[in-house]
Amino acid sequence: MDYLREIESKTAHDHHHHNHSNEKMKIRSPRRVYVPGPVIVGAGPSGLAAAACLKQRGVPSIVLERSNCIASLWQLKTYDRLRLHLPKQFCELPLMSFPQEFATYPTKQQFVHYLEEYAKRFEIRPLFGEAVASAEFDRSVGFWRVKSVGVKEGEETEFVCRWLVVATGENAEAVVPEIEGREEFEGPIVHTSSYKNGGVFGGKRVLVVGCGNSGMEVCLDLCNNNASPSLVVRDTVHVLPQEMLGKSTFGLSMWLLKWLPMNLVDRFLLVASRIFLGDTARLGLDRPCLGPLELKNLSGKTPVLDIGTLAKIKSGDIKVCPSIQRLTRYTVEFVNGSKENFDAIILATGYKSNVPSWLKESEMFSEKDGLPRRPFPNGWKGEYGLYAVGFTKRGLLGASIDARRIAEDIERCWKADAKHLAAFTRSLSPQS
Structure with missing residues (x-):
């Protein structure tokens, strides 16, 4: 063409593409x-x-x-x-x-x-x-x-x-946060991009950092493989049931948005979630001020669609923890001053x-x-x-x-x- x-013609006359010495010829x-x-x-x-x-x-x-x-x-x-x-x-x-x-x-x-x-x-x-x-x-x-x-x-x-x-x-690319004392920690620290299943963590105390959909699912998987997971919740988060009234929550939301403004659909989702899931704030999962759809629309932050993790948190099988302050050989110190020992840390900190x-x-x-x-x-x-x-x-x-x-x-x-x-x-x- x-x-x-x-x-080709312009490239041939571009001095950047010519070799002017024997050294460049190589x-x-x-x-x-x-x-x-x-x-x-x-x-x-x-x-x-x-x-x-x-x-x-x-x-x-x-x-x-x-x-x-x-x-x-x-x-x-x-x-x-x-x-x-x-x-x-x-x-x-x-x-x-x-x-x-x-x-x-x-x-x-x-x-x-x-x-x-x-x-x-x-x-x-x-x-x-x-x-x-x-x-x-x-x-x-x-x-x-x-x-x-x-x-x-x-x-x-x-x-x-x-x-x-x-x-x-x-x-x-995986997002791997800087954590003070990381080099001192004796156990494995892996990103979810390297996590396959909880089988290798059976009987171990595992700290999962990040409470998005991946963090929640990894915690559930660890529970199902007889591990003892704890979940670091660093920010507010909307947790919604995956399904409501026999329909997917996402599908129901899309249908409602055809007839109602976003703020009313958000109110419905929050009321329905309170009925189906209870008050998540009592479990250490505070909700953002903005509704789930408005927050998603403005920032892209996706609500968590619960597939059973919340029940494990309520039963005590999964413990909710605040942000990490620093690590030592076997111990994690949290921002509230509490300390706990863990065998491994999994970073559910997302991608970029x-x-x-x-x-x-x-x-x-x-x-x-x-x-x-x-x-x-x-x-x-x-x-x-x-x-x-x-x-x-x-x-x-x-x-x-x-x-x-x-x-x-x-x-x-x-x-x-x-x-x-x-x-x-x-x-x-x-x-x-």
Whole structure:
């Protein structure tokens, strides 16, 4: 295509790409690949959704993935008992439903199977083992330069493309907090990304740090494996029943929002939760001032959907603790001055975006948290053909919405380019 020839011509005359000495002649230049369609960074559910929506519209793409499989977070860094927290109809990717025989809340294994079948159906074949080191828009040629390093061979490749879709998501890197005395603690300290099940902790006293959905589920799993877990609650948290009146709490909330304002739906959820779960503040789980939906909408903080952990807290099988002050060899000292001995610590402290570490751009993405500066539903599109999918703080449903928007937007540009190229080709044809 003519624009690819233009890049080659400009690159050939760019002094940065010439070797001016014998020493530079020895340096191995990265392999360069010209991509006519978008480059998608990340082969998780968001990246797969974007690739499928583009494929449906006739736009080819290349998906780069640093791991050796699709959905590496789900396959390699999640615990065995994990299930989707929302009913399957709210977690489908565009253009393909879950199998009818799957449970209402699919297991981890079922969800991974669904994603693998999704990739097969839309013929998405990511380039695995490609860790993106940098991506920068080259104004001189009007294209993105995406540089990756092969995880196994260490070979550098530069992908040159007009459109770049960032699909590495909100959960790219584990968040590991600094804890005073951590190096003194004799027992294992592991993040939930390395936790598989509570079998290895049977009979042990385990402190779980973090009271989100993961922390709550890990505590329940530890109980079921005869461990003695305690839960560090560092902040306020909304705990809601997973189901109300025979319907999923999330589904019921979405239905009510069609008819009622958010503040009234929040009041309903809190009253119903008080009826079904009791006063969580009496258990050491204080609720935020904002309602669960309003808090989610403003900050992205997800309420905990209880699947049995609260009953274990009420029975005393799980103990609630305040924040950690410091660690010693076998002891944890809490901010209220109390001390307890533990055999292990599990950090259910979540994940964060890693976009600022490789994307050389600061207009669309915040350097502070690696998320789009503009909140949903306006954070999916940036300048110069830059897009984001999977950063909505609204899970798979938000990723699906953005994937469709991105594909529609790129298709318009793709068709416009095709018309210009056809016109250019005709202008070069000999006159009859």
